[in-house]
Amino acid sequence: MSTWAWVITGWVITVVVIVGYVALVLQRGRSLSRQVPPEEQRWM
Numbered sequence: 001m002s003t004w005a006w007v008i009t010g011w012v013i014t015v016v017v018i019v020g021y022v023a024l025v026l027q028r029g030r031s032l033s034r035q036v037p038p039e040e041q042r043w044m
Contacts, residue, residue, distance in 0.1 A: 001009075033041075
């Protein structure tokens with residue numbers, strides 16, 4: 001494998017991991033926000 005193939009592979013793996021983590025955090029936040037009673041919710 002050439003040097004550029006390794007660089008591109010590293011970038012692709014990094015982006016996929018970050019996007020996956022963001023999706024996980026957003027999903028967890030939405031599920032937790034549904035558990036908060038309406039009178040305790042903050043609106044910004």
